[in-house]
Amino acid sequence: MSLVKQKNFIFMPICCFCFGFLIGNLFGIFLSFLGNQFIWTGTILLVILISFEILNFLIYNTNKKFINKIFKNLQFGIFLGFFIDAFKVGS
Numbered sequence: 001m002s003l004v005k006q007k008n009f010i011f012m013p014i015c016c017f018c019f020g021f022l023i024g025n026l027f028g029i030f031l032s033f034l035g036n037q038f039i040w041t042g043t044i045l046l047v048i049l050i051s052f053e054i055l056n057f058l059i060y061n062t063n064k065k066f067i068n069k070i071f072k073n074l075q076f077g078i079f080l081g082f083f084i085d086a087f088k089v090g091s
């Protein structure tokens with residue numbers, strides 16, 4: 001593997017993780033607005049969780065390891081952002 005491909009192979013998953021973490025943290029900002037649109041804020045997280053599970057099923061049926069790694073890091077960043085945001089609000 002060339003050095004450029006190796007750097008890209010390391011750089012892209014890290015960027016996807018950071019982008020997912022940013023999305024997870026920004027979600028807490030918009031949760032108060034979204035909470036007014038739905039009956040319970042838990043339904044929002046349930047819809048997101050079910051969406052990720054469906055995407056996991058669709059993506060992991062392919063043999064593209066790089067796409068799997070990018071999606072997994074993005075998903076991990078989003079869920080870590082949710083987890084840290086839950087500690088911020090004290091729940």
